[in-house]
Amino acid sequence: MSRVHVIGAGMAGLSAATALAARGRQVVLHEAAKWAGGRCRSYHDTALGCRIDNGNHLLLSGNHDTMAYLRRIGAEDTLTGPDRPLFPFIDLASGEAWTLRLNHGKLPWWVLRRSWRVPGTGALDYLALRRLERAGRDDLVAGMLGGLGTLYDRLLEPLAIAALNTKPEAASAAPLAAVVRESLARGGAATMPRMPKVGLSESFVDPALAYLRTHGAELRFGARVAGLTVTDGRVSGLAGPNVDEIVGAEDAVILATPPWVAAELLPGLTVPQMHEAIINLHFRAGIEPGPAGLYGLIGGTAEWVFEKSEVVSVTISAANDRLGQDTDELAAEVWADLRRGFGLPRTIPPYRVVKEKRATFAATPAQLARRPEARTALANLILAGDYTATGLPSTIEGAIRSGGSAANEI
Ligand SMILES: Cc1cc2nc3c(=O)[nH]c(=O)nc-3n(C[C@H](O)[C@H](O)[C@H](O)COP(=O)(O)OP(=O)(O)OC[C@H]3O[C@@H](n4cnc5c(N)ncnc54)[C@H](O)[C@@H]3O)c2cc1C
Known part of the structure; x- marks a missing residue:
């Protein structure tokens, strides 16, 4: 054979x-x-005395091929996430906290609900996302979306950095458009955050x-x-x-x-x-369980915080310029953000910093x-x-x- x-x-x-x-x-x-x-x-991380992931990985329910793969290998039940499309955020500068909520269907009526949108944005602002439909390889994310003020600062920029792992001033808008086409544009049912349970x-x-x-x-x-x-x-x-x-x-x-x-x-x-680094910091600590298992952080060193059973983990994407930073200094900086966002104690718990230098190619x-x-x-x-x-x-x-x-x- x-x-x-x-x-x-x-x-x-x-x-x-x-x-x-x-x-x-x-x-x-x-x-x-x-x-x-x-x-x-x-x-297994010996310093922390528990298992950790090399890096937090966020998936979306609309990641079709991934879901089909999990079904094939009998692991479709091993992911977790909220049963509704929602993303909690904390703005460290203003102290505001909000939860972006989408409706399940394709028609995005959620933008009409003030409490479901990003604070400081209006329903019409979201129409600008349609610009991505004509994104070509040479169009840059910041060039296409950068003028959108609060919507950009509080949603599109963190979304782009998470999806592309490249600073929006250098990143092509085309792969971001592909992600949006396969998730947000298909409705909230395709945009639910998903992470491994274990x-x-x-x-x-x-x-x-x-x-x-x-x-x-x-x-x-x-x-x-x-x-x-x-x-x-x-x-x-x-x-x-x-x-x-x-x-x-x-x-x-x-x-x-x-x-x-x-x-x-x-x-x-x-x-x-050319590649971009991702740095993850895993702290042996816990935060108050939220509605989604993760939080977007605006104005912090890290962009995302993940609640895990034994650690709280944060992700710093597009992190080439942070690779040389002393790990203790970086941990202190991130812990200060976590303290502000989640009211954690002053003393830094045991932690592990994982620097993946070639995490992804630069988009x-x-x-x-x-x-x-x-x-x-x-x-x-x-x-x-x-x-x-x-x-x-x-x-x-x-x-x-x-x-x-x-x-x-x-
Ligand atoms: C920290 C971090 C965070 C990330 N976050 C996300 C996220 O939130 N969401 C998301 O979807 N993606 C995320 N990614 C990206 C995702 O992990 C990668 O896109 C994906 O895992 C790449 O898989 P791959 O099979 O293409 O390559 P790889 O994972 O690099 O696999 C290649 C394999 O080939 C093996 N190999 C290398 N050379 C040889 C050789 N000569 N002979 C035999 N074997 C060899 C390697 O050991 C390796 O096992 C993240 C990545 C990192 C590092």
């Missing part, structure tokens, strides 16, 4: 591997690390590995693929410190590594080469122009990964969709 070799067990690789296994294909998964999940995983691995990784095992896939960890052998325009072999594999004439390969590894393995491949027009299509010049090699030309930003949904598309190509 022919086999499909999937290289990389992040979201894209697991999506491709499980989609193929579901169709009865023989899959071999090669993962360089000793664990799966890539940029989306959980682990952890990223418990939702996205462990059930996928169990699914692959029961479907007869071969899982190889510590298997870094360092070179591809090419014969007559096809991949004929995989090589690496622990990899020595003949790829048969009927076999196919899905390369689901991050972009920088794909470019090393396939010289001449154009991929995004600038120049980097978007470098996203490759899934098909390559090699007949049996398909690319998958959040960096490929999905039209979406670098997200779980983008990665999972790319894996599904790669499986379809095969």
Whole structure:
């Protein structure tokens, strides 16, 4: 029976591997690390004495391909979030707190309700979101939406930074438009915040590995693929410190590594080469449970706060300019914001700062122009990964969709 070799067990690789296994294909998964999940995983933190995620990941109920993936691996019940589309916010400068609420249906009548909108905005302000319908790759978020005053400062800017992980002055509006098209424009039912109940691995990784095992896939960890052998325009072999594999004439390969590894393995491949960091700070503390499990912070160092069972975690996106900052100083700065927003004590509890330097590619027009299509010049090699030309930003949904598309190509 022919086999499909999937290289990389992040979201894209697991999506491709499980989609193929579901169709009865023989899959071999090669993962360089000793664990799966890539940029989306959980682990035990010894300093905090509990499990944490490498970074808080926010999903939306409209992330179709992700929901289909979770159903396939039997993990559809592992996400949590409010049963209504709502997003609580706190403005640290003014001390105001509000909850943005949407109605479920496609017709956005919620903008007519003052108490459901962002304070200081009028119903007509929201019409400006329609500008995104004509967003092209070279249009910048700040250029298209920046003049919208309070709506921009209190909603669109934090939304754009969360979705694109790039400062709005540099970010293309096109991938933001794609996110809005698949969520907000389809109504509140597609815009409900979703997060893992327990952890990223418990939702996205462990059930996928169990699914692959029961479907007869071969899982190889510590298997870094360092070179591809090419014969007559096809991949004929995989090589690496622990990899020595003949790829048969009927076999196919899905390369689901991050972009920088794909470019090393396939010289001449154009991929995004500039990245943005995300910094997460996990404090061993709790906050008063809110209606959604998360809060948007306006005017703080971090943009989002997540209530977890054992920690309170915050996310600083587009954080390249913070990478050099001393971690104790950063933690003190963020804790001061949390104190102001949630009335927490002065003493900083134990914490962990996780700096993911290459969390996502920078969603600038120049980097978007470098996203490759899934098909390559090699007949049996398909690319998958959040960096490929999905039209979406670098997200779980983008990665999972790319894996599904790669499986379809095969
Ligand atoms: C801190 C943080 C916060 C984020 N927040 C969000 C969010 O809120 N919402 C959201 O949707 N997305 C978020 N993302 C983005 C999301 O995590 C990524 O888009 C997604 O996980 C990328 O998956 P991938 O499979 O494309 O790549 P990766 O996760 O990078 O997977 C690639 C895999 O390939 C393996 N590999 C590398 N080289 C080799 C080799 N030579 N041989 C074999 N295997 C190899 C790697 O070990 C890895 O497991 C966040 C990311 C980070 C880091």
